[in-house]
Amino acid sequence: MNWILKVKTSLKHEGIDIKLGKKAVSGIMLVLLTIGMLSLAFNIQPAKARTITVPDDYPTIQEAINNANEGDTIFVKNGTYKENVVVNKEISLFGENRETTIILGITKSRSRTIDVKANNVIINGFTIQTLSGIEFATTGLAVYRCNNTLIQNNIILGNGYGIRLTWSFNITLYGNSIIDNYYGIELVCSSNCTFKDNHINGGQYNFGVKGNELSHFLHDIDSSNAVDDRPIYYWVNRQNDVVPTDAGYVALVRSTNITAKNLNLENNIEGLIIASTNDSIVVNNTVTNSEYTGIHLLWSSDNVIAFNNILSTNIVGHTEGISLFRSFKNRIYKNNITDYCQDGISLDYSTNNIIFRNNVINNRIRSLQDGLQLCNSSNNRICGNNVINNVRALVLAESSNNNTIFHNNFMNNTYEVASGVSINIWDDGYPSGGNYWSNYTGVDLFSGPFQNVTGSDGIGDSPYIVDENNVDRYPLIAPFNSFITSVGYSVDVISNSTVEDFRYFESNSTIVMHVSNMTANQTVGFCRLTIPHNVMSPPYTVKVNDTTIEYQTIYENHTEGISIIYFTYEHSKLEIVITPEYPSMTIMLLLSVTLVTTALTKRKLQRRKCIKEPQT
Numbered sequence: 001m002n003w004i005l006k007v008k009t010s011l012k013h014e015g016i017d018i019k020l021g022k023k024a025v026s027g028i029m030l031v032l033l034t035i036g037m038l039s040l041a042f043n044i045q046p047a048k049a050r051t052i053t054v055p056d057d058y059p060t061i062q063e064a065i066n067n068a069n070e071g072d073t074i075f076v077k078n079g080t081y082k083e084n085v086v087v088n089k090e091i092s093l094f095g096e097n098r099e100t101t102i103i104l105g106i107t108k109s110r111s112r113t114i115d116v117k118a119n120n121v122i123i124n125g126f127t128i129q130t131l132s133g134i135e136f137a138t139t140g141l142a143v144y145r146c147n148n149t150l151i152q153n154n155i156i157l158g159n160g161y162g163i164r165l166t167w168s169f170n171i172t173l174y175g176n177s178i179i180d181n182y183y184g185i186e187l188v189c190s191s192n193c194t195f196k197d198n199h200i201n202g203g204q205y206n207f208g209v210k211g212n213e214l215s216h217f218l219h220d221i222d223s224s225n226a227v228d229d230r231p232i233y234y235w236v237n238r239q240n241d242v243v244p245t246d247a248g249y250v251a252l253v254r255s256t257n258i259t260a261k262n263l264n265l266e267n268n269i270e271g272l273i274i275a276s277t278n279d280s281i282v283v284n285n286t287v288t289n290s291e292y293t294g295i296h297l298l299w300s301s302d303n304v305i306a307f308n309n310i311l312s313t314n315i316v317g318h319t320e321g322i323s324l325f326r327s328f329k330n331r332i333y334k335n336n337i338t339d340y341c342q343d344g345i346s347l348d349y350s351t352n353n354i355i356f357r358n359n360v361i362n363n364r365i366r367s368l369q370d371g372l373q374l375c376n377s378s379n380n381r382i383c384g385n386n387v388i389n390n391v392r393a394l395v396l397a398e399s400s401n402n403n404t405i406f407h408n409n410f411m412n413n414t415y416e417v418a419s420g421v422s423i424n425i426w427d428d429g430y431p432s433g434g435n436y437w438s439n440y441t442g443v444d445l446f447s448g449p450f451q452n453v454t455g456s457d458g459i460g461d462s463p464y465i466v467d468e469n470n471v472d473r474y475p476l477i478a479p480f481n482s483f484i485t486s487v488g489y490s491v492d493v494i495s496n497s498t499v500e501d502f503r504y505f506e507s508n509s510t511i512v513m514h515v516s517n518m519t520a521n522q523t524v525g526f527c528r529l530t531i532p533h534n535v536m537s538p539p540y541t542v543k544v545n546d547t548t549i550e551y552q553t554i555y556e557n558h559t560e561g562i563s564i565i566y567f568t569y570e571h572s573k574l575e576i577v578i579t580p581e582y583p584s585m586t587i588m589l590l591l592s593v594t595l596v597t598t599a600l601t602k603r604k605l606q607r608r609k610c611i612k613e614p615q616t
Contacts, residue, residue, distance in 0.1 A: 051074075052068055053076075055077065061103065065091060073093075078100040085115070091118075091122075093124070094125055095154075098154055102128075103126050105129065105140070112139040114128055114142070121149045123154060125153050147168065148170050150174070151163065152175055153175045154176045159182070162178040162200070164188070182205070183205050184207050188211070192215075194220040198226075206249070207227050208268055214299065221234035227249050239257055241258055247265065248265070251275070253275045254276045260280070265288070270291075271295055272285070274300045275299060281304045287310045295308065295322045297323065297327040303331070305331070308336070323346045324348065333355070336358070338360075345358065346372075349377060355385065356385065363390040363391065371394060372385070372393070372394045375397040375398050383407045388411045398420070402424065406435055407482075408435045423469045423470060426464075426472035431459070431554050435472055435480075457554050459476060483502040487506055489535050491529060493530075495527045500515060510536075514573070532562050536578070541580070543576070546575075552566045
């Protein structure tokens with residue numbers, strides 16, 4: 001626009017002729033020019049949003065985006081578009097038909113078929129896939145550091161990552177089908193996302209959420225979403241509830257008193273997440289093939305994780321069976337964790353947890369794989385675990401001090417312990433004992449707290465040296481087993497025989513064990529039993545194949561209510577039966593009741609007879 005400014009050098013007002021000098025004229029011109037520019041600025045109207053059509057207006061989607069203005073809509077007609085698309089401005093991208101409007105990404109290093117880098121974007125109605133098929137480093141649709149994006153009604157097919165959201169906020173995914181991607185949907189350090197009616201199928205790892213603060217786990221993901229046709233239960237702020245058994249993926253976030261049991265969770269980035277959740281029970285579940293963690297606790301306390309089977313077939317990921325991060329006073333017991341790639345059970349910045357009677361086996365696919373790992377974690381109790389056939393049995397990293405570690409079986413690991421600068425407690429004193437180490441070379445000829453009394457006791461005569469600051473003073477001479485009886489108390493057995501069967505008969509307080517030799521040339525076996533008096537009161541009768549044998553009482557304390565006995569036998573397949581030498585109080589009470597009842601019945605019959613006789 002050309003401005004023409006004419007200013008008269010004299011003004012007549014009510015008959016007065018005013019002469020203006022050059023400076024006055026210049027000032028007036030400047031004021032008028034400023035007013036004109038401001039008037040122009042306030043009359044600027046925003047450009048009207050356009051609809052750009054591909055391929056009519058531009059041959060490629062990227063060219064259309066490059067030439068679009070903020071707020072424009074790009075409509076893509078049916079066809080296959082072989083290109084990688086970067087959405088770097090606020091636009092809406094619509095496909096004509098999600099099954100026939102195909103964006104086929106060209107594979108290159110860390111390629112993304114659609115890479116969203118702007119806020120307030122809509123992606124709707126496409127099939128999004130990678131030209132070369134599934135590769136780890138390719139992504140169908142990536143959203144990075146974006147807000148208020150809608151991804152709706154798309155098919156994401158055959159990529160490394162189907163949809164990956166990273167450091168993004170308020171992203172909505174609605175009605176998408178994510179099919180046959182190596183990773184289906186992954187949220188990384190993102191918050192306040194909403195997922196509705198998305199279906200993830202056929203992935204090696206279908207779904208997962210990662211983060212390093214609680215907000216990264218606060219999402220609205222309802223059960224209309226599914227993995228392999230089973231619902232996602234992503235519960236936030238729930239109390240006093242039970243997870244349905246048809247779950248395909250489970251997350252418990254900022255919740256209390258939740259029960260997750262009898263679930264079969266497989267093929268996800270994590271099996272089950274527990275974030276800022278307390279007083280909950282995760283029991284008797286099977287978690288298979290998790291890429292990252294089988295069961296993951298973050299900022300959670302007073303939970304029970306028990307009787308779960310956690311198995312991984314992943315040989316490339318950094319997987320952990322059960323992982324605790326900044327979590328306290330949890331009970332982790334009786335879980336089977338096998339074939340994990342990195343750590344069986346891992347504790348980071350976690351204290352006062354009890355880790356006991358777990359089986360952690362075969363974590364040795366890589367060069368540094370651990371059965372148990374503690375990092376900056378102290379005052380935990382680790383006991384009764386079978387840590388077998390791993391690269392490293394136990395790692396205590398950074399400042400992991402004052403953990404109590406005993407009655408564990410460390411067997412056939414490449415390395416037993418990496419302790420670093422940590423100082424811990426490695427036994428439960430005498431006569432309870434320490435751990436069984438399969439590489440221990442000591443002998444058992446003596447007994448007693450100082451191992452100077454003639455006679456074996458199932459404890460090695462010399463300590464097991466972890467390092468100069470960590471010593472197991474009472475290493476077990478054979479593996480440790482613990483069996484729970486029907487009365488709720490456990491009988492602990494240390495034996496160089498294979499305990500094939502353990503049974504307890506409450507009716508007559510009898511223990512029956514079947515044992516066999518561990519090796520073909522083994523001729524002598526021994527058993528050491530710790531028996532609570534609530535299970536069976538001393539003294540005892542011990543029979544091996546129906547022959548009574550002598551036993552040695554190593555420890556007996558009626559205040560504590562336990563006895564520890566030790567006996568040996570010549571080997572073959574044997575039946576060992578242990579009974580009380582005298583009837584238990586229960587049997588005596590039953591006998592007394594029977595005798596009293598019999599006497600009363602007899603007297604009653606006699607009385608009836610006396611009454612009847614006069615009538616005849």
